[in-house]
Amino acid sequence: MTLSKNFVQSIIWHHEQIGARVTEALKKRGFQASFCKTALEAREQVLNLIPDGASVGIGGSVTIRHLGLVEELKRRGHEIYDHWIPGISPEEDLVIRRRQLTCDVFLTGCNAITLDGRLINTDFTGNRVAAMIFGPKKTIMVAGINKIVRDIEAGLRRIKDVATPMNSYRRHWGKACAVAGHCVECNLPDKSCRVTTIIEMCPKGNPNFQIVLIGKNLGY
Template sequence: MTTQATSFGEPVSAQRLEGAAAALTAHGFTVEVLDDMAAARARVRELIPDGASVFTGASETLRLSGIDEDINGGGRYEAVKPRALAMDRATEADGIRRLLASPDVSVGSVAAVTETGSLVIASGSGSQLPGYTGGAGRAIWVVGAQKVVPDLETALRRVEEHCLPLETARTMKVHGWPSAVNRLLILNAEHVPGRGTVLLVREAAGF
């Protein structure tokens, strides 16, 4: 018998994915269902205009798909993350904070999507959250089909039981310290038409 923790890493059925897409659409998000991450990567390029300031939240989905490199290393956009990393955190902290909070576009992923139409985002630093909640002119989330869950209760379990252990393994390897769910954002609706786009991918992507 498959355990719930194991199924958190498995793509849901097409019917459940379409149901989540319909619920998100009813809550004001712009939703597209795409076949694979290659299609999502191409779609992100189409959605972001040349020269836009773009901030990418920390995301294995973006890293593994090549979207992170497209934005931060491609030269097509005004990439916020490399600029912020080059600034002095002691003397330019206010500038970094403002830079991250209000880009033209914020791009990232989520920890879970509920079939009731909510997005759940967990964060250690919170750096991506201001842009997601309304600071960015637009937000784009690229989401694998394994992240669809029935409801918020299950979404929070997915964060703690599935995402956190995987992210801790990553941060221990890269930085030498464990991850933590210090901030948790739940987006139940998008009231500005066209501001929040969710690209749901039929395959598993990221954590």
């Protein structure tokens, strides 16, 4: 066995061990959870979880786009509520975000998941975290292995120093963290970190909550 092959297999083994541990932790907290080794496997599982004819809200998630789910759902004829459509007005954007709160299925990523199964997310507007908690008939969360952290403190740090700066840079926002590459604890009018939620257990008002973990680094 070559060193490179052994290295790759070690990564796969580690991802599977962590994925299995977190999946079980999520189940103990009332979520429906599964682990997929590949992005393709996860894509197929998510599509199978969405009923024919269901309206689908899309949270602000790079992971969802990496999997090509938006395009495939449109091809299948689903009504899609996606506020990442280029050129829409602020008024149209707001209408779409509100419809995400009452859709049949809400698709979202996650900023951080602790080893013991808690979900940590930070929003600018708040529609994404709101839809995770209450409203849609079903929520499907998709997260790469890179979103798993040891504890809440590590999750909050990951959001501040990884997810938010990278997302701000992607959006070409001239925010302080996008310039520095990490959180500088700003208090500016365009501050991204405005609403942070920690979901300890599957929300009582959103019992149909499926989490699909993927053994690949995806999203921010």
